[in-house]
Amino acid sequence: MAAIEVKNLDFWYGSFQALIKVNACFAKNKITAVIGPSGCGKSTMLRVFNRMNDLIDGVRMAGEVIIDGRNILDAKADLVPLRKSVGMVFQRPNPFPLSVYENIVFGPRVHGGDTSRDALDQIVEESLKSVLLWDELKDKLKRPALNLSLEQKQRLCIARLIAVRPEVLLMDEPCSTLDPQGTARVEDLMRELKHDYSIVIVTHNMQQAARVSDDTGFMLLGEMVEFGPTSEIFTMPRDQRTEDYVTGRYG
Amino acid sequence: MNSHRSQKLAFFCLLLATLLVVIPVGMVVVIIVQKGLPGISWEFLTDVPRKGMRAGGIYPAIIGTLYLVTGAIVFALPIGLLAAIYLSEYSRDNFLTRVIRLAIVNLSGVPSVVYGLFGLALFVVFFNFGASILAGSLTLGIMILPIVITTSREALESVPEAFREVSLSLGASKWQTIRHVVLPNAIPGILTGTILGLGRAAGETAPILFTVAAFYLPQLPSSIFDQAMALPYHLYVISTQVPNVDEKIRYGTAFVLLAMVLFMNLLATIIRSRLRKNKRW
Ligand SMILES: Nc1ncnc2c1ncn2[C@@H]1O[C@H](COP(=O)(O)OP(=O)(O)OP(=O)(O)O)[C@@H](O)[C@H]1O
Numbered sequence A: 001m002a003a004i005e006v007k008n009l010d011f012w013y014g015s016f017q018a019l020i021k022v023n024a025c026f027a028k029n030k031i032t033a034v035i036g037p038s039g040c041g042k043s044t045m046l047r048v049f050n051r052m053n054d055l056i057d058g059v060r061m062a063g064e065v066i067i068d069g070r071n072i073l074d075a076k077a078d079l080v081p082l083r084k085s086v087g088m089v090f091q092r093p094n095p096f097p098l099s100v101y102e103n104i105v106f107g108p109r110v111h112g113g114d115t116s117r118d119a120l121d122q123i124v125e126e127s128l129k130s131v132l133l134w135d136e137l138k139d140k141l142k143r144p145a146l147n148l149s150l151e152q153k154q155r156l157c158i159a160r161l162i163a164v165r166p167e168v169l170l171m172d173e174p175c176s177t178l179d180p181q182g183t184a185r186v187e188d189l190m191r192e193l194k195h196d197y198s199i200v201i202v203t204h205n206m207q208q209a210a211r212v213s214d215d216t217g218f219m220l221l222g223e224m225v226e227f228g229p230t231s232e233i234f235t236m237p238r239d240q241r242t243e244d245y246v247t248g249r250y251g
Numbered sequence B: 001m002n003s004h005r006s007q008k009l010a011f012f013c014l015l016l017a018t019l020l021v022v023i024p025v026g027m028v029v030v031i032i033v034q035k036g037l038p039g040i041s042w043e044f045l046t047d048v049p050r051k052g053m054r055a056g057g058i059y060p061a062i063i064g065t066l067y068l069v070t071g072a073i074v075f076a077l078p079i080g081l082l083a084a085i086y087l088s089e090y091s092r093d094n095f096l097t098r099v100i101r102l103a104i105v106n107l108s109g110v111p112s113v114v115y116g117l118f119g120l121a122l123f124v125v126f127f128n129f130g131a132s133i134l135a136g137s138l139t140l141g142i143m144i145l146p147i148v149i150t151t152s153r154e155a156l157e158s159v160p161e162a163f164r165e166v167s168l169s170l171g172a173s174k175w176q177t178i179r180h181v182v183l184p185n186a187i188p189g190i191l192t193g194t195i196l197g198l199g200r201a202a203g204e205t206a207p208i209l210f211t212v213a214a215f216y217l218p219q220l221p222s223s224i225f226d227q228a229m230a231l232p233y234h235l236y237v238i239s240t241q242v243p244n245v246d247e248k249i250r251y252g253t254a255f256v257l258l259a260m261v262l263f264m265n266l267l268a269t270i271i272r273s274r275l276r277k278n279k280r281w
């Protein structure tokens, strides 16, 4: 089953083409890593999946990105439900300058539904438990989120996202500001989360891709050079350029 | 000249320039406090002017100024804030919005007496409000609109782009993002601008001269269609139009006006510095 199916995706910033005929199939309940040198279009592709690029003037796209049976590039696609079901974790942990509790209930409040105290309390508990922060923070829910450690902040951001009950988690270099221990714990968390979510992670760190992902896509200059099971990409790549990159022969 | 000497010279010049700026301001405050404070008493603050304004207090002028300032803000804050939200969050950078922005910047440079004449023509005569608190408040409100808009816009634009991005990526609409993320983080800055605007409105004479200010009105206004006394105009009257007013009364009035304006500026400064302290994103 595919969570996201990408067919012949082209993307332009003004006259600059950042994605060229990208094809890929991101599987449900798996972790897919996207690797490639800086500027190859990894973030651009990720931000197509929840249409965050729409905020930039002069962008244009063509092709199809199919999520839940619908082409999200369709002009008529409704962005609010799309962004609810395809959530994003950013590179820099970016909690709102609010309490831990208020950060997590932000999404549920905005989306309406049952916002009684009990319902929100339960969402907070569930979300924090699923990012393994509940035991650390259950007595500190009223504390400002900005006082947490970097790793806690990043987990909180994931919890805030989970509170919206998405289906896909897009993570753009989520560990690049964390130390090795923090990185290891977030990687463990990702392995937990993949039972309930489909995860796409952009990373510069090839060991990380090899450690956590089931599938890997290698991008170069806007093209998806190779896409397949992680074990194959790293041990017997079919494309010479992939081999050069995973063996570290690129800059 | 070696670099050490020139550094010393530059330091001396800067110090001198700073002193030149600070000394007159300090002297104004010192003189007004020195000459005004003896005139301040409970009676002075709560009594109406008596004996052709040569005795009694300035209560109606204080109340009149409070009414005018309140009226100005009730008018200017919502409109100014909405305009600022539109300009910073919704409008695209095109010819029209550039003209609007330029107009707002220039509006803050228009002499206040021009606002007074404008208020006279529009509110007093055309809308037929007469010389009234309503006309005066609206005139002051228009005068401080540019301050409110400019500072609100700065406050809105200083909210990090990352917050908006996260909010949108969580599925919030643009308006929800503004309402729940941008505005709460911009409130201290908006308040600061509003209070600075209030201070300006409290101190100006020209805009209220033709639109509301009463020469002598020993009772309090009973509706927004009444005229009212106001501190800056009262000060002008007892200093230039009425002979033989005791210095204590003149400087006492100046003291009250100065205290009101400085208090508002102080408030704005406190809010701003607290904002800086909390701002750690
Ligand atoms: N807003 C923009 N306007 C114009 N060009 C852009 C914009 N954002 C990115 N680009 C260009 O698009 C290309 C792909 O950028 P993108 O951010 O997707 O790369 P990336 O693979 O995520 O790189 P990195 O590993 O450094 O994050 C780059 O050449 C970049 O210069």
Ligand SMILES: [Mg+2]
Binding pocket: A042, A043, A044, A172
């Ligand atoms: Mg990137």
